[in-house]
Amino acid sequence: MSGAERSYRIALLSFPxxxxxxxxxxxVATILEGGETRxxxxxxxxxxxxxxxxxxxxxxxxxRTAGSVRAGIRLGVFALFWLNLVxxxxxxxxxxxxxxxxxxxxxxxxPFDARYxxxxxxxxxxxxxxxxxxxxxxxxxITCGWILLGFLVGxxxxxxxxxxxxxxxxxxxxxxxxxxxxxLSLLVILARPRKGEPRDLRSPLWAVAAxxxxxxxxxxxxxxxxxxxxASSGLSPVTMYAHxxxxxxxxxxxxISVVAVVITWLLLGWRDLRLTIAVATLTTYACLDLAFPRxxxxxxxxxxxxxxxxxxxxxxMIALPIAIGLLGRRRVSS
Amino acid sequence: MRAPTYFxxxxxxxxxxxxxxxxxxxxxxxxxxxxxxxxTLYGALDRLSREGLIxxxxxxxxxxxxxxxxxxxxSGLSALEAEAARMSKAAAVVRKSSRVxxxxxxxxxxxxxxxxx
Numbered sequence: 545m546s547g548a549e550r551s552y553r554i555a556l557l558s559f560p561x562x563x564x565x566x567x568x569x570x571x572v573a574t575i576l577e578g579g580e581t582r583x584x585x586x587x588x589x590x591x592x593x594x595x596x597x598x599x600x601x602x603x604x605x606x607x608r609t610a611g612s613v614r615a616g617i618r619l620g621v622f623a624l625f626w627l628n629l630v631x632x633x634x635x636x637x638x639x640x641x642x643x644x645x646x647x648x649x650x651x652x653x654x655p656f657d658a659r660y661x662x663x664x665x666x667x668x669x670x671x672x673x674x675x676x677x678x679x680x681x682x683x684x685x686i687t688c689g690w691i692l693l694g695f696l697v698g699x700x701x702x703x704x705x706x707x708x709x710x711x712x713x714x715x716x717x718x719x720x721x722x723x724x725x726x727x728l729s730l731l732v733i734l735a736r737p738r739k740g741e742p743r744d745l746r747s748p749l750w751a752v753a754a755x756x757x758x759x760x761x762x763x764x765x766x767x768x769x770x771x772x773x774x775a776s777s778g779l780s781p782v783t784m785y786a787h788x789x790x791x792x793x794x795x796x797x798x799x800i801s802v803v804a805v806v807i808t809w810l811l812l813g814w815r816d817l818r819l820t821i822a823v824a825t826l827t828t829y830a831c832l833d834l835a836f837p838r839x840x841x842x843x844x845x846x847x848x849x850x851x852x853x854x855x856x857x858x859x860x861m862i863a864l865p866i867a868i869g870l871l872g873r874r875r876v877s878s
Numbered sequence: 879m880r881a882p883t884y885f886x887x888x889x890x891x892x893x894x895x896x897x898x899x900x901x902x903x904x905x906x907x908x909x910x911x912x913x914x915x916x917x918t919l920y921g922a923l924d925r926l927s928r929e930g931l932i933x934x935x936x937x938x939x940x941x942x943x944x945x946x947x948x949x950x951x952x953s954g955l956s957a958l959e960a961e962a963a964r965m966s967k968a969a970a971v972v973r974k975s976s977r978v979x980x981x982x983x984x985x986x987x988x989x990x991x992x993x994x995x
Contacts, residue, residue: 567920569943569944570897570937570944570945570946571897571916571917571920572916573897573898573943573944573945574896574897574898574901574916574920575916576943577897577898577943578898578901587915588915588916588917590915590917591915591916591917591918592915592916592917594917595916595917595918595920595921596917598921599921599924
C-alpha cells in the first residue's frame with residue numbers, strides 16, 4: 545500500500561464503519577485510477593472527509609428529524625459527562641500526592657472533606673459506561689442516590705455533588721452543580737432514542753480514555769508539567785477559570801458559544817444536525833454555569849504559560865469527544 | 879438538479895460505467911466544468927441509488943481493484959430528460975430576446991422601443 549493510499553484510507557474513517565467496509569475499496573480504487581501519486585491529493589482527501597461526515601448524517605436517521613436533535617443532545621450530554629469525569633484530576637492529585645504542589649497563595653484545603661475523593665471518578669465512570677450502553681435512566685438514579693446519601697450522612701447539598709468542579713469552592717456551589725447534574729440526567733432521559741431510532745451505543749473505550757487522561761495528568765503533574773492537569777480541571781465545564789468572572793466574560797463567552805454553534809451548522813448544515821445540537825448543549829451548559837458565578841475567586845489558576853497551553857489542550861479536549869463521539873457504534877434497534 | 883448530478887446522468891447515457899469512468903466522462907461532457915472528487919461522486923451515487931434513479935450493475939476486479947458499474951434507470955432517464963427540457967426552455971427565453979439576436983447578428987445598436995423614445 546502506497547503512502548497516498550494509506551492517507552485516503554485514513555480519510556475514509558470519516559465514513560460509518562459498515563459503509564466503509566462495503567464501499568471503501570471501491571472508493572479508493574476510483575481515486576487511484578486517476579493516477580498514483582507520491583503524495584495524497586488534498587482535494588480528494590477533503591472530498592472524502594466531507595462525504596464521510598455527510599454519510600454519517602444520512603445514517604443518523606435523516607435530515608431535520610426530531611431523531612437527530614435527540615441524538616445531538618445525547619452526544620452533548622455524553623461529552624459533558626466525559627469532560628467532567630476528566631476534570632476530577634486535580635482532586636485525585638491532591639489525594640494521591642498531598643499537599644497541592646502550587647504556590648503559597650493557593651486556597652487552603654482544610655475545610656475540604658476528602659471522603660469522597662475516590663468516589664467521584666467512580667461515579668463519573670459508572671455514568672459514562674451506562675450512557676455508552678444506552679441505559680438512559682441510570683445517571684438520574686445515580687445522582688439521586690448520591691444526593692440522598694448526602695442527606696443520610698448529614699451533609700445535605702454540601703459537597704454532595706459528584707460533579708468535580710464544585711469542590712474547589714467547597715460547599716459554595718455544590719447545590720448548583722447537583723442541580724445541573726439532575727438537569728442533564730433528566731435531559732438525557734427526555735432525549736432517549738425512540739423506537740426504531742439507532743440505539744446510539746458508544747464504545748466503552750471512552751471510559752478507558754478518560755481514565756488514561758486522568759492517569760497521564762496526575763503523573764505529569766507530579767513531574768511538574770501541570771498544564772495537562774490545568775486543562776483537565778478547566779474542562780469542567782470550560783469555565784473553571786472564570787467562575788467568579790465579571791459580566792463581560794459571560795457576554796463574551798455567550799457570543800463565542802453562539803458563533804461555535806453557527807459555524808458547526810454552516811459546516812454541516814441539515815445533513816447532520818447532531819453535531820450542531822451537541823455543541824449547543826455543551827455551550828449552553830457552560831453559559832448557564834457562568835450565569836451563576838460562584839462567590840469566591842479561585843487564585844489557583846493564574847495567567848501563565850501553563851494556563852495558555854492548558855487552554856489549548858482544553859479546546860482540543862472539547863473538540864475530541866464530540867468528533868470521536870460521532871464514531872460511536874450505532875445499532876438500529878429491532 | 880445540480881451540475882454534478884446532471885453530468886453523472888449524462889455520462890451514463892451511453893451505458894453502464896464505473897466510478898472513475900463516470901468522473902472522466904462527466905469532465906469531458908462538461909468541457910472540464912465538472913471535476914468531481916471521489917467523495918462527491920459517491921455521495922451523489924448513493925443519493926441517486928436511494929432515489930432509484932441509478933442502479934448497481936455488478937462488480938468486477940480489474941488489476942486487483944474493485945470496480946462497480948452503475949447504470950441509469952428508466953426513472954433516472956426521465957428525470958434527466960425533464961431537466962434537459964427545463965434547461966432548454968430556460969435557454970430559449972434568452973435566445974428569443976431581440977437584444978441577444980442583435981448582438982449575435984452584428985454590431986447594430988439596440989433600437990429604443992417607440993414608447994421609450
